[in-house]
Amino acid sequence: MKSTGPHTTRQALLITYYWPPSGGAGVQRCLKFVKHLPEFGVKPTVITVDAQQASYPVLDQTLQAEVPAEVRVIRTATREPFEFYKKLTGKKDIPFGGFANTGQESWKQKLFKFLRGNLFIPDPRVGWNSFAFAAAKKVIQEQQIKAIVTSSPPHSTQLIGLKLKKKLGLRWIADMRDPWTDIYYYADLNHTALAQKLDAKYEREVLEHADAVVVVSEDMKRLFLNKSTTIDPKKIHVIPNGYDEADFVHPSTPSSEEFIITYTGTLTEAYNVIGFFQALCETMTRNPLMRYKLRFVGKVSAEIRKQIEEAGLPLITEYIDYVPHEQSIKYLMASTILFMAIPDVPNNFGILTGKLFEYLASNKPIMCIGPIHGDVDKILDECGAGRVFHYSGYELMLDYLMQMSKSWKVNHNLDLPFINYTQYSRRSLTEQLAKLIGN
Numbered sequence: 001m002k003s004t005g006p007h008t009t010r011q012a013l014l015i016t017y018y019w020p021p022s023g024g025a026g027v028q029r030c031l032k033f034v035k036h037l038p039e040f041g042v043k044p045t046v047i048t049v050d051a052q053q054a055s056y057p058v059l060d061q062t063l064q065a066e067v068p069a070e071v072r073v074i075r076t077a078t079r080e081p082f083e084f085y086k087k088l089t090g091k092k093d094i095p096f097g098g099f100a101n102t103g104q105e106s107w108k109q110k111l112f113k114f115l116r117g118n119l120f121i122p123d124p125r126v127g128w129n130s131f132a133f134a135a136a137k138k139v140i141q142e143q144q145i146k147a148i149v150t151s152s153p154p155h156s157t158q159l160i161g162l163k164l165k166k167k168l169g170l171r172w173i174a175d176m177r178d179p180w181t182d183i184y185y186y187a188d189l190n191h192t193a194l195a196q197k198l199d200a201k202y203e204r205e206v207l208e209h210a211d212a213v214v215v216v217s218e219d220m221k222r223l224f225l226n227k228s229t230t231i232d233p234k235k236i237h238v239i240p241n242g243y244d245e246a247d248f249v250h251p252s253t254p255s256s257e258e259f260i261i262t263y264t265g266t267l268t269e270a271y272n273v274i275g276f277f278q279a280l281c282e283t284m285t286r287n288p289l290m291r292y293k294l295r296f297v298g299k300v301s302a303e304i305r306k307q308i309e310e311a312g313l314p315l316i317t318e319y320i321d322y323v324p325h326e327q328s329i330k331y332l333m334a335s336t337i338l339f340m341a342i343p344d345v346p347n348n349f350g351i352l353t354g355k356l357f358e359y360l361a362s363n364k365p366i367m368c369i370g371p372i373h374g375d376v377d378k379i380l381d382e383c384g385a386g387r388v389f390h391y392s393g394y395e396l397m398l399d400y401l402m403q404m405s406k407s408w409k410v411n412h413n414l415d416l417p418f419i420n421y422t423q424y425s426r427r428s429l430t431e432q433l434a435k436l437i438g439n
Contacts (some may be wrong), residue, residue: 019048025061025354032426040434079127126156174210184345219350241354243361264333272344276313281395342370349374360421
């Protein structure tokens with residue numbers, strides 16, 4: 001497929017809450033789209049929140065360097081309840097999606113969660129909408145922009161696109177990285193029936209009015225199609241997350257001293273990985289002369305840490321808090337194998353975390369705990385990059401870890417010779433988005 005080339009340049013507005021210096025997986029998708037869109041004849045302008053007023057769970061200042069100098073970035077004010085949350089709970093951190101970093105909840109945190117689920121629909125960042133809408137309307141008129149892309153979460157961002165569509169009638173692409181009312185922690189928000197009804201109404205309106213809806217997996221497409229009989233299946237497009245080739249310039253450096261198993265990102269008890277911990281402990285028992293290291297880079301809940309202790313793994317476990325994106329890639333490249341997990345929740349067949357594609361690009365064997373025959377399972381099988389084990393598949397996990405350990409004794413470098421993952425490069429995926437933006 002050919003690029004449309006610079007002679008057919010058209011303008012598009014991308015509206016996203018998460019943008020550098022925000023860190024985390026969510027910011028990567030929009031940042032890479034903006035980086036590569038000009039290669040396909042699209043000049044993006046970005047509207048985002050003022051970094052001084054934003055409520056980002058994590059920061060990564062290094063991502064600022066990836067924003068193309070020629071891209072106009074407009075930052076607006078916002079009005080959000082997170083300062084109230086900090087004062088109410090005495091916590092310094094903003095809650096993650098799924099509340100992975102809240103630990104044992106006090107009555108104050110439970111109160112905030114209830115208020116969050118019922119006073120702020122769809123989410124607490126809805127206070128940004130009026131500011132972003134005003135800025136968007138102005139720049140659309142100034143630059144004669146014909147197409148907008150709204151990316152979420154937070155799903156309140158999609159309501160900005162909905163309003164712009166109704167007021168100005170321009171082409172609107174709604175990019176949704178996660179499910180909305182089917183997100184795995186939705187029940188934890190303790191919505192009232194009225195709040196649930198309003199949230200579902202917003203979700204349905206976005207799906208019905210957007211000219212195109214972009215999702216990250218086939219199963220997410222199925223979930224959204226079930227929201228309304230009036231949604232044309234042809235307008236929901238699957239553009240998964242991916243990896244940026246420019247991020248993988250570091251050589252593979254697996255240790256010859258330790259068998260290092262690395263997990264990057266957030267891990268909570270919802271992921272149900274006890275069987276993996278038990279299988280690893282048994283593998284260590286059967287290989288007493290081998291040294292193992294279980295390395296976590298990111299947020300690990302208190303309950304998971306407790307499970308690791310109970311499984312007998314505290315001495316081999318290393319916890320590394322959030323690091324800049326480039327550093328997380330280096331940790332991948334220094335690993336023997338990579339560990340990932342999908343939450344053990346309803347509708348988890350379509351959960352495709354961004355880390356999967358960076359795992360693929362590292363050429364390391366991937367051991368995933370999750371649903372068999374889900375979207376992750378299909379991609380790992382298609383690429384020949386690893387295996388998915390069911391949450392209860394202790395014996396199969398143990399067998400796999402024993403096989404990997406036996407191979408490591410012969411050759412400390414277990415990197416895969418070839419993985420067919422190039423279709424998941426950010427550049428290739430951006431080309432698909434550019435086609436949806438249109439002429």
